[in-house]
Amino acid sequence: MSSPFALGEALAARAREGLLRTRQSGNGGAGTRLQVAGRDYLNFSSNDYLGLAGHPALALAFKEGLDRYGAGSGASPLVTGYSHAHQALEEQIADWLGLEAVLLFNCGFSANQAVLKALLGKEHLLWQDRLNHASLQEAGSLLPCTMKRFGHNDMAQLAAQLEPGRGLIVSEGVFSMDGDQGPWSELARLAEQSRNWLMIDDAHGLGVLGAEGRGTLHEQGVAAWRVQIQMGTFGKALGVAGAFVGGSRELVDYMVNFARPYVYSTHMPAAQAHAVLRAVELVRGGSESRERLRQLIGRFREGGRQLGWSLGMSATPIQPLLVGASEAATRLSSRLREEGIWVSAIRPPTVPQGKARLRITLSAAHSEQQIDKLLDTLGEAKSHV
Secondary structure (H helix, E strand, C coil): CCCCCCCCCHHHHHHHHHCCCCCCCCCCCCEEEEEECCCCECCCCCCCCCCCCHHHHHHHHHHHHHHHHHHCCCCCCCCCCCCCCHHHHHHHHHHHHCCCEEEECCCCHHHHHHHHHCCCCCCEEEECCCCCCHHHHHHHHCCCEEEEEECCCCHHHHHHCCCCCCEEEEEECCCCCCCCCCCCHHHHHHHHHHHEEEEEEECCCCCCCCCHHCHHHHHHCHHHHCCCEEECCCCCCCCCEEEEEEEEEHHHHHHHHHCCHHHHHCCHHHHHHHHHHHHHHHHHCHHHHHHHHHHHHHHHHHHHHHHCEEECCCCHHHEEEEECHHHHHHHHHHHHHHHEEEECCCCCCCCCCCCCEEEEECCCCCHHHHHHHHHHHHHHHHHHH
């Protein structure tokens, strides 16, 4: 039967442009070592920034949760899917981040879209950084509100776009492809001045930045109450999976009633919530891991600069090695894999045209020797790009 959707043509076009994506199954994807097709690799592509995904305490917490609650939640949270484990996790996160209330979601993509869909109508405006995550950009483009995008971290352009009391400003704590941070003192000032709400997606800052890993706002000295909506995820520095939205009690009560991805989705398993609760405890007490991670970031950046690579402005575990052309990024990634190092090439449309890169991610679980191995291989590969 012929297809009305031209799937083959679209895939062929992606292949011609060098942008076709494929998957490869492997073992150990969240650790510092990865096995694919029977071969071992050093893994520099995981978002397991603190090395918690393989922590025995999290495995034990998951097992405890399974014994206590079973494997699934059974229903949406407004039916029977909301357990004591979910409630305890929400309360712990609220205490950790200084929020009145928190709501759990199955993933960050769902959480971001739930917020925008629940809040924004045709009478509202939405302002977004041009490098915001696809979940935010997509939701904004599909909603009846008017979306305006400002240049990356361009506060002058945002200030010129703002209209008093018309809607929501959204940006990221740590940007997922560049690893740099949003200017949150200035974002908060502009939001207050224009009487608009402000939302942070702190998926990549939570657990890594600030005292007790409280995230980007704490790192930059911005009080939690100045940002009306916080979103964070559990699948990166916390080593598990899932997400939350937090803010005022009124906001959370509103989301419970009007956020369709929350109301109509089976809730995350209670066993998972129990494991995330343990992860939060580990992160709050993990200052040594964060300090070790900072040292490894510095070691990599200094070595990369000495080799002449363009690394961007990131001081976080996300270290973009900017190449430019998609084909060059793919060649460099393949070269590293030949030497036993797994680093993903990131190409358009995930990043802008001409800004393909290797997205190198570092973990507190990496050793100095592993960082040096990566740098040595990048040095040897430079002449081949």
